[in-house]
Amino acid sequence: MKRVTIKDLSKYLALSTSTISRAFVDDKHIHPETKRIVLEGAQKLGYRPNPMALSLKYGKSKNIGFVVPEMTTPFSSTVLRGVQNVLYPLGYRVIIMQSDENPEIERKNLLLLEEFNVDGIIINLCHETFNQATYQQVMEKGIPMVFFDRIPPRTLDVSKVLVNDNIKASLMVEHLISIGRKRIVHLKGPSSIRNAEERASGYRRILTKHQLFDPQLLVEPQGMLFQHGRDAAKELIEKNIAFDSIFAFTDTLAIGAMNYLLEQGYRIPEQIAIASFSGTEMATIVHPPLSNVQQPLVEMGETAATLVMEKINNAVAPCQSVTLDAKLIYRSSTLGNPV
Amino acid sequence: MKRVTIKDLSKYLALSTSTISRAFVDDKHIHPETKRIVLEGAQKLGYRPNPMALSLKYGKSKNIGFVVPEMTTPFSSTVLRGVQNVLYPLGYRVIIMQSDENPEIERKNLLLLEEFNVDGIIINLCHETFNQATYQQVMEKGIPMVFFDRIPPRTLDVSKVLVNDNIKASLMVEHLISIGRKRIVHLKGPSSIRNAEERASGYRRILTKHQLFDPQLLVEPQGMLFQHGRDAAKELIEKNIAFDSIFAFTDTLAIGAMNYLLEQGYRIPEQIAIASFSGTEMATIVHPPLSNVQQPLVEMGETAATLVMEKINNAVAPCQSVTLDAKLIYRSSTLGNPV
DNA sequence: CAAAGTTAAGGGAACGATCCCAAAGTAACT
DNA sequence: AGTTACTTTGGGATCGTTCCCTTAACTTTG
Numbered sequence: 001m002k003r004v005t006i007k008d009l010s011k012y013l014a015l016s017t018s019t020i021s022r023a024f025v026d027d028k029h030i031h032p033e034t035k036r037i038v039l040e041g042a043q044k045l046g047y048r049p050n051p052m053a054l055s056l057k058y059g060k061s062k063n064i065g066f067v068v069p070e071m072t073t074p075f076s077s078t079v080l081r082g083v084q085n086v087l088y089p090l091g092y093r094v095i096i097m098q099s100d101e102n103p104e105i106e107r108k109n110l111l112l113l114e115e116f117n118v119d120g121i122i123i124n125l126c127h128e129t130f131n132q133a134t135y136q137q138v139m140e141k142g143i144p145m146v147f148f149d150r151i152p153p154r155t156l157d158v159s160k161v162l163v164n165d166n167i168k169a170s171l172m173v174e175h176l177i178s179i180g181r182k183r184i185v186h187l188k189g190p191s192s193i194r195n196a197e198e199r200a201s202g203y204r205r206i207l208t209k210h211q212l213f214d215p216q217l218l219v220e221p222q223g224m225l226f227q228h229g230r231d232a233a234k235e236l237i238e239k240n241i242a243f244d245s246i247f248a249f250t251d252t253l254a255i256g257a258m259n260y261l262l263e264q265g266y267r268i269p270e271q272i273a274i275a276s277f278s279g280t281e282m283a284t285i286v287h288p289p290l291s292n293v294q295q296p297l298v299e300m301g302e303t304a305a306t307l308v309m310e311k312i313n314n315a316v317a318p319c320q321s322v323t324l325d326a327k328l329i330y331r332s333s334t335l336g337n338p339v
Numbered sequence: 340m341k342r343v344t345i346k347d348l349s350k351y352l353a354l355s356t357s358t359i360s361r362a363f364v365d366d367k368h369i370h371p372e373t374k375r376i377v378l379e380g381a382q383k384l385g386y387r388p389n390p391m392a393l394s395l396k397y398g399k400s401k402n403i404g405f406v407v408p409e410m411t412t413p414f415s416s417t418v419l420r421g422v423q424n425v426l427y428p429l430g431y432r433v434i435i436m437q438s439d440e441n442p443e444i445e446r447k448n449l450l451l452l453e454e455f456n457v458d459g460i461i462i463n464l465c466h467e468t469f470n471q472a473t474y475q476q477v478m479e480k481g482i483p484m485v486f487f488d489r490i491p492p493r494t495l496d497v498s499k500v501l502v503n504d505n506i507k508a509s510l511m512v513e514h515l516i517s518i519g520r521k522r523i524v525h526l527k528g529p530s531s532i533r534n535a536e537e538r539a540s541g542y543r544r545i546l547t548k549h550q551l552f553d554p555q556l557l558v559e560p561q562g563m564l565f566q567h568g569r570d571a572a573k574e575l576i577e578k579n580i581a582f583d584s585i586f587a588f589t590d591t592l593a594i595g596a597m598n599y600l601l602e603q604g605y606r607i608p609e610q611i612a613i614a615s616f617s618g619t620e621m622a623t624i625v626h627p628p629l630s631n632v633q634q635p636l637v638e639m640g641e642t643a644a645t646l647v648m649e650k651i652n653n654a655v656a657p658c659q660s661v662t663l664d665a666k667l668i669y670r671s672s673t674l675g676n677p678v
Numbered sequence: 679c680a681a682a683g684t685t686a687a688g689g690g691a692a693c694g695a696t697c698c699c700a701a702a703g704t705a706a707c708t
Numbered sequence: 709a710g711t712t713a714c715t716t717t718g719g720g721a722t723c724g725t726t727c728c729c730t731t732a733a734c735t736t737t738g
Binding site for chain 3: 003005006007017018020021022024025027049050051052053054056057058
Binding site for chain 2: 003048050051052053055056059061063071072073074077078080081084088091093094095096097098112115116117226255256258259262263281282284285286287289
């Protein structure tokens with residue numbers, strides 16, 4: 001019950017605490033035989049080092065904060081997997097905070113993490129334009145931050161992990177054109193999110209290039225939930241705006257829209273093809289499965305974790321920006337036949 | 340940059356550290372005026388107590404482990420929400436571990452959490468029959484555990500949060516019968532999970548009662564993923580076993596099966612009605628949306644967190660078993676018209 | 679007015695580990 | 709034999725807080 005400490009071991013083996021400690025930290029100033037004895041004794045008494053003592057001594061909690069807009073879609077949880085892959089073996093713990101797409105909650109989460117004494121923060125913003133002062137403030141307190149997916153404006157010099165949004169969005173739109181679609185709707189994300197602008201800009205560029213652009217087709221839903229995708233589709237139909245395909249900012253918006261259309265009896269993809277940008281498992285559990293731009297989510301998490309560790313191990317390490325490559329996956333929602 | 344400690348404050352105000360401390364812990368042995376001065380000084384210097392010092396002193400890390408089979412479906416993340424609701428305001432951190440439905444990983448996760456010095460563990464087992472010795476061992480080290488959803492066999496006296504699986508499964512099957520279905524398939528969960536048996540038993544009881552039971556209709560998929568639900572549906576079709584409805588152990592299995600049937604051109608619910616047991620958001624994002632037994636997930640998390648806190652605050656508190664009430668939600672997958 | 683009680687504040691040990699510094703022992707070389 | 713160098717071990721400060729134990733000043737009471 002009672003914790004076995006280095007002192008108990010010291011008494012038991014008639015050795016100083018210094019010597020015991022040396023056996024565990026691979027210090028060279030210890031006789032191999034002594035080390036063996038110590039390790040054996042530790043085994044016997046069931047000694048396990050107390051991480052809290054080190055936390056206090058070195059001012060490191062070995063906690064990393066992971067802040068995301070939500071955890072109900074598989075996006076964040078897949079990235080989390082990558083983060084854990086890297087951090088758990090290093091003895092770091094990961095603490096998750098959900099911001100509910102609400103900048104105010106996001107801000108509170110950051111302050112709470114600071115309170116919790118995390119050594120670093122990996123974050124996917126809810127809206128990029130709101131909490132810049134807070135990010136700055138947190139970093140000034142010596143807590144390194146790494147941003148992924150949604151990153152703050154360039155004015156902030158920070159480490160970040162992103163994908164080539166603009167290009168891949170373009171390619172997906174090209175794909176829709178290649179299967180003969182001419183009235184391509186874009187369900188855009190909020191303007192306060194850079195990726196939303198990037199993807200929309202890719203969309204716009206390609207449509208303009210093919211002389212297919214029509215401002216009526218560029219719609220911005222009220223939010224990022226299924227319901228918002230649904231409402232957007234409904235509005236298009238009710239306004240009698242003709243369209244033969246949809247390219248959505250995220251799987252969530254795409255699925256919301258698709259469900260409305262299916263309910264209304266539209267055939268997907270024959271009448272309306274649907275594609276999105278995300279790469280979550282959700283794209284494969286709906287029927288028909290969604291074509292989308294699949295981001296390397298696990299790798300994003302691993303990269304973000306690696307970047308934050310670099311910052312932790314070297315406070316003056318320069319900020320890095322890593323761009324990962326997203327893949328286009330074609331599924332039934334834009335093709336005639338099931339995969 | 341440098342942390343402001345109680346000592347800095349002590350020097351700055353020419354007061355002993357004891358007095359400073361007293362101002363923060365609401366000790367009565369301090370003059371109100373002195374207290375005011377201290378709090379003011381703390382504000383000015385930006386003093387914030389260091390939780391790590393307390394962790395060391397009291398041997399409490401203020402970390403709680405949250406172990407789940409997976410985080411990609413919204414089940415666990417919704418429960419997590421409830422857990423966080425309770426624990427974050429109390430200054431407790433939540434550390435998440437994913438077991439991937441693999442008892443070996445689950446075991447490693449538990450040992451890792453022990454290493455991480457958590458004060459308590461909230462867990463949803465992957466399979467109930469494998470790691471009992473480990474659970475016992477962890478609890479003997481003084482780390483309280485609370486189980487939810489999938490709980491260990493009765494031989495282990497532990498705190499747990501569950502729902503009335505058997506009854507609600509029965510009611511859902513009754514519902515299928517009430518809409519005229521006679522050939523009701525059950526996609527059962529693995530026998531190593533008690534809930535699976537409970538729900539299957541409810542199913543069996545009702546079918547038997549109505550003299551509709553046919554062992555051919557009780558199938559156990561190879562696993563718990565979408566793919567497994569899909570494969571199970573495929574096998575039924577290929578074996579030419581007639582059925583007009585499915586009641587699945589989880590949303591995941593139900594959706595997997597439904598997608599296969601939709602691909603094959605079956606009409607849901609006209610030809611085959613589908614219902615499940617879970618209560619995740621997934622049931623509402625597929626088309627048609629699924630009827631299911633909706634568990635109060637957030638409340639489950641809150642209850643589990645409350646139970647674990649009771650155990651932490653009082654090591655000899657008796658184990659409690661809380662049964663929450665699940666609700667039946669009828670959606671288009673068992674009714675003719677969309678909701 | 680002295681003894682006892684009350685109130686406010688200070689001193690210092692404790693939590694568990696690491697690591698700097700010192701000390702003792704041994705080996706090697708002039 | 710004496711100096712130097714190296715190896716191995718021990719002592720004790722340190723991290724930031726709380727809390728037990730004193731101490732000092734002031735108040736009450738017979």
